[in-house]
Amino acid sequence: MDILLELIKAWGPPGALAVLMWIMLSRSEEREEKKDLRIQLLENLLTESYDERIEAADQVATAIHSNTIALTALTNEIRSTPKRLK
DSSP states (O other): HHHHHHHHHHHHHHHHHHHHHHHHHHHHHHHHHHHHHHHHHHHHHHHHHHHHOOOOOOHHHHHHHHHHHHHHHHHHHHSSSSSOOO
């Protein structure tokens, strides 16, 4: 409170008000910086999650393709085996 009285004496009410507004603005900017960091963190998490899902989908597609090839080979082998008569 003493600082405020000294500012009013030295610069008058407009000067004290200007300093008070400057302090409020700097605090607001600090809060905005923290919010920006949180937003960036969430965006990074979202991107990582998206990339992980794409990688998992690629692995599933590769596994399905491999199974299709193996099944085709097995089917061809069964068809080429001569049938035994009982």
